[in-house]
Amino acid sequence: MGCALVFCREKWPVMSNTEMPSQSASRWQAPAVCVVLATITFAVFGQTLRYEFINYDDNEYVYNNPAVARGVTFKGIVWAFTHVHSTNWHPLTWLSHMLDCQLYGLHPGGHHLTNVLLHIGTVIALFLVLRQMTGALWRSAFVAAVFAIHPLRVESVAWVAERKDVLSGLFFMLTIGAYVRYARRPCSGARFGLVLLLFALGLMCKPMLVTLPLVLLLLDYWPLRREESTAGLVMEKLPLLALSATSCIVTLFAQHGAFQSTESYSLPLRFGNALVTCLVYLGQMVWPSGLAVFYPYPFKDLPAWEVVLAGIMLASLSVALWAERWKQPWLLMGWLWYLAMLPPVIGIIQVGMQAHADRYTYLPQIGIYVAVTWLATEWAAKRHVGRVAIGGLMAAVLAVLMVCAWKQTAYWKNSETLWTHTLACTTGNYVAHNNLGDDLLKKGRLDEAIAQCQRALEIRPGNAEAHYNLGSAFLQKGRLDEAIVQCQIVLKIRANDADAHYVLGTAFLQEGRLDEAITQCQDALQIKPDYVEARSNLGNALLKKGKVDEAITQYQMALQIKPGYAEVLFNLGNALLKKGKVDEAITQYQTALQIKPDDAKAHNNLANILAQKGNMGEAILQFQKALQFDPANPSIQNNLAWLLAASPEASLRNGAKAVELARQANALTGGKNPIILHTLAAACAEAGLFPEALETARHALRLAEAQSNPMLALQLQSEMKLYQAGLPFHGPAQTH
Numbered sequence: 001m002g003c004a005l006v007f008c009r010e011k012w013p014v015m016s017n018t019e020m021p022s023q024s025a026s027r028w029q030a031p032a033v034c035v036v037l038a039t040i041t042f043a044v045f046g047q048t049l050r051y052e053f054i055n056y057d058d059n060e061y062v063y064n065n066p067a068v069a070r071g072v073t074f075k076g077i078v079w080a081f082t083h084v085h086s087t088n089w090h091p092l093t094w095l096s097h098m099l100d101c102q103l104y105g106l107h108p109g110g111h112h113l114t115n116v117l118l119h120i121g122t123v124i125a126l127f128l129v130l131r132q133m134t135g136a137l138w139r140s141a142f143v144a145a146v147f148a149i150h151p152l153r154v155e156s157v158a159w160v161a162e163r164k165d166v167l168s169g170l171f172f173m174l175t176i177g178a179y180v181r182y183a184r185r186p187c188s189g190a191r192f193g194l195v196l197l198l199f200a201l202g203l204m205c206k207p208m209l210v211t212l213p214l215v216l217l218l219l220d221y222w223p224l225r226r227e228e229s230t231a232g233l234v235m236e237k238l239p240l241l242a243l244s245a246t247s248c249i250v251t252l253f254a255q256h257g258a259f260q261s262t263e264s265y266s267l268p269l270r271f272g273n274a275l276v277t278c279l280v281y282l283g284q285m286v287w288p289s290g291l292a293v294f295y296p297y298p299f300k301d302l303p304a305w306e307v308v309l310a311g312i313m314l315a316s317l318s319v320a321l322w323a324e325r326w327k328q329p330w331l332l333m334g335w336l337w338y339l340a341m342l343p344p345v346i347g348i349i350q351v352g353m354q355a356h357a358d359r360y361t362y363l364p365q366i367g368i369y370v371a372v373t374w375l376a377t378e379w380a381a382k383r384h385v386g387r388v389a390i391g392g393l394m395a396a397v398l399a400v401l402m403v404c405a406w407k408q409t410a411y412w413k414n415s416e417t418l419w420t421h422t423l424a425c426t427t428g429n430y431v432a433h434n435n436l437g438d439d440l441l442k443k444g445r446l447d448e449a450i451a452q453c454q455r456a457l458e459i460r461p462g463n464a465e466a467h468y469n470l471g472s473a474f475l476q477k478g479r480l481d482e483a484i485v486q487c488q489i490v491l492k493i494r495a496n497d498a499d500a501h502y503v504l505g506t507a508f509l510q511e512g513r514l515d516e517a518i519t520q521c522q523d524a525l526q527i528k529p530d531y532v533e534a535r536s537n538l539g540n541a542l543l544k545k546g547k548v549d550e551a552i553t554q555y556q557m558a559l560q561i562k563p564g565y566a567e568v569l570f571n572l573g574n575a576l577l578k579k580g581k582v583d584e585a586i587t588q589y590q591t592a593l594q595i596k597p598d599d600a601k602a603h604n605n606l607a608n609i610l611a612q613k614g615n616m617g618e619a620i621l622q623f624q625k626a627l628q629f630d631p632a633n634p635s636i637q638n639n640l641a642w643l644l645a646a647s648p649e650a651s652l653r654n655g656a657k658a659v660e661l662a663r664q665a666n667a668l669t670g671g672k673n674p675i676i677l678h679t680l681a682a683a684c685a686e687a688g689l690f691p692e693a694l695e696t697a698r699h700a701l702r703l704a705e706a707q708s709n710p711m712l713a714l715q716l717q718s719e720m721k722l723y724q725a726g727l728p729f730h731g732p733a734q735t736h
Contacts (some may be wrong), residue, residue, distance in 0.1 A: 030131065033141045034124045040398070041120045041148045044405045048112040048158045052414040055438050056293065057161035060086045062097055063106050066530045066561050071102035087351070089254040092204040093164040113162045118166035119157045123148040125173035126366065132180055134223045139377055142394050143369045152281075152365065155358040158412035159293075163480050164206035165362045171202030172209055172363055179216055183224050186236070207251040207344065208363070210244040213237040214340040215367075222329035229336050244678035255475050260350040264631055265297065272307035273298070274346040276341070277356040284358070285365055288404055292422040294431045297355045330374040337367025353431065415439035430460040438469045441476070449473045457539040464493040464500075471503050475510075483507045498528035502537065515540040532562045536571060543575050551575045566596035573605065582609055602629035607639065616647045634665035638676045641665065645683040646730050655687030655728075674703035674712060682719065685728040694723045 053063055061067055067079045072095070080094035096114065103500040104110025109148030127144035131137055147153070156165035182191035202209045220226040220233050228236075284291065318335065325332045341364035345357070380390050411421040420434035423429055437452030450473045456466040471486030484507050490500035505520030521538035524531050539554035555572040559565060573588030589606040595597060623640035630636060638661070645658035662680035667677055677700035684693035697720045704712040719729045 037123050037144055037148055038120045041123055044118045044149050044402055045157050049109045051112055053108045054418055055415045056435055061161040068097045069101050072098045072429055084254040087150050087255045088258055089250050090164050090205055093167055096163055096167055115157050115166050118170055122169040122173055129173055129177045139373050143373050146369050146397050147366055149405045151291055151405045152358045152361045154405055154408045156362045158409050162359055165359055168202050168206035168209055171198055171205055174200055177198045199240055203247040207247045210247050211340050213240040215337055218333045218336050222333045247350040257350050265350050269301050270348050272302045273335025273355055275307055275310040278314055281361050290425040291358055291408055292425040295355045296429050297353055308353050331371045334367040338364045428459050430463055434466040441473050446477050464490050470499055475503055475507055480507045480511055494528050498524040498531055503535045505537055514541050514545050530561045532558045536568045548575055548578050564595050566592040570602045598629045599625045604636050616649055616652050634668040637661045637665035638679050642679045645686040648730055658683035659687050674700045682729050685723050690723050690726055
């Protein structure tokens with residue numbers, strides 16, 4: 001802190017008349033501007049409160065992240081500070097997501113609301129800080145308004161996983177505000193300490209802030225106009241630069257697994273793409289059309305003329321603005337702000353597979369907005385353009401930006417609309433095809449999902465994500481051999497893919513290859529110990545092997561990771577039932593149904609147990625609920641038909657309905673299931689259709705004997721005597 005105390009002689013600069021606010025400006029102007037900024041920002045982004053999570057990082061950051069989904073816990077706080085997840089270390093971002101889960105659960109509207117509120121906070125802070133530095137109220141307001149509602153902001157605000165942008169942006173503005181306050185009295189160690197603290201907090205939201213010390217040096221030049229030597233001002237920033245260096249080291253460690261090799265992206269290609277990208281962002285600022293969530297990296301080197309032209313344009317612009325550094329210092333400051341903030345995300349060290357991204361403009365373009373706004377207003381002043389004309393032009397610009405941003409935000413409604421729009425804006429976009437396939441897969445539109453994943457693989461062969469999604473789609477289609485092949489390809493590409501091990505284990509489980517299924521689930525859990533689905537699957541495989549106690553242990557461990565997971569509660573109920581713990585099994589089924597009331601299997605299993613315990617009325621209600629959610633399930637139809645036909649309680653019997661259900665079940669099974677024919681015979685007898693009951697029972701008897709089912713054959717022979725005598729059969733529950 002000592003270096004900060006050296007500059008006690010600094011005096012706050014006196015602003016020129018053009019920079020000072022009008023003497024007639026009333027006290028309510030700044031608060032009114034803040035209200036307007038908040039209003040227009042919410043008008044654009046408030047629609048996101050109705051939007052869903054998307055299947056691009058939102059899963060890893062929120063709804064499939066157990067550490068986050070549990071809300072704010074001591075264990076979660078420790079995890080946030082001690083773990084690298086999704087190739088990032090940003091503990092405050094994780095804590096903000098945890099707080100959202102604590103407040104809103106996994107309802108996406110609440111998470112979107114937090115993003116919007118943080119962005120509004122950043123917008124207002126930008127206005128207040130810029131006004132504090134320059135004394136120019138309306139120019140500061142216009143810069144903040146453009147920043148607030150430019151379509152390039154949509155990705156940072158509408159994407160829940162980009163919380164790190166809006167959260168770090170707020171700390172970025174707060175740091176600058178604290179620095180401006182410090183610059184008034186540079187000898188204040190406490191004020192400089194606040195700058196350090198806010199900067200450190202910002203770095204713990206997103207490491208892109210590492211170049212903030214350079215921005216502060218630019219602000220020293222203009223508008224603060226600090227008179228210290230350049231060397232002195234640089235020395236003053238050394239503590240901040242030390243924080244930046246530390247953050248860079250941590251980030252390099254955290255993201256080392258996501259770095260792309262020079263074989264995939266050569267250094268000439270990276271430098272060429274970086275030069276072109278600087279101009280692309282400027283073009284998007286002026287003409288924000290065709291914006292997409294992912295822009296594919298070029299597979300081949302960029303045309304030499306394009307790279308050379310970009311370099312010449314950037315260099316020429318830099319030289320021209322340098323020449324104007326005394327007359328129009330805001331131009332050079334704004335331009336260098338833009339260039340200084342881009343290096344962490346420009347792709348020289350390539351992380352991920354994007355050529356560029358809208359979100360990377362969130363803070364860098366503020367410098368351009370300042371430069372252009374000050375240039376335009378100075379130009380207008382020299383030509384004596386009236387305030388009404390200037391105000392009208394500003395209003396028109398903001399109106400156009402609002403409409404464009406509102407429309408761009410609408411594409412983020414859900415994953416399908418987002419990726420469909422992305423495919424309409426880009427070509428060769430294997431990520432968009434794959435993620436659209438993933439969304440269609442989750443919606444059960446399997447054939448469409450398969451087509452999208454196959455298209456992704458045509459564009460980029462060997463794409464592990466596309467192979468994985470294709471394997472998952474084949475698994476749901478019942479094409480187990482193809483699913484196994486796809487997952488094995490994934491594991492050749494990246495052996496530590498827990499999801500691929502899980503899907504492969506599921507396929508083996510369905511094929512009855514229990515030992516292989518167990519191995520794959522264990523491999524998945526070794527990579528990802530909190531993988532609830534893999535632990536549940538491991539329990540299922542152990543249960544099928546007859547290792548009931550071990551299965552119960554796995555289910556209980558899964559519920560510790562994700563309490564209230566309905567599917568695991570259901571599986572635990574099945575295991576307890578096999579142990580003969582009927583009442584405990586009922587409790588698990590009932591708990592599962594409280595969480596997921598549309599689970600037909602749970603209703604059916606609960607009904608079976610209730611029927612076996614003699615609670616026929618409640619069993620019938622549970623079977624009826626099961627049919628509401630799975631109306632074409634012959635097993636459920638058969639079970640309900642049996643109780644309606646043969647229940648010992650006369651008040652519960654309904655022969656006509658039993659016949660209807662049994663006939664539906666018989667038709668669905670092709671008339672070849674002796675158990676269902678047995679039920680149909682009992683139903684016909686209860687309805688008084690004894691000839692049909694007798695004939696159906698004879699058919700069932702022949703099938704039972706052919707299938708070596710002597711118990712059923714004996715029961716049918718006994719019941720046929722009743723039907724011959726014109727009597728229905730009423731007896732104990734025989735659900736299946």
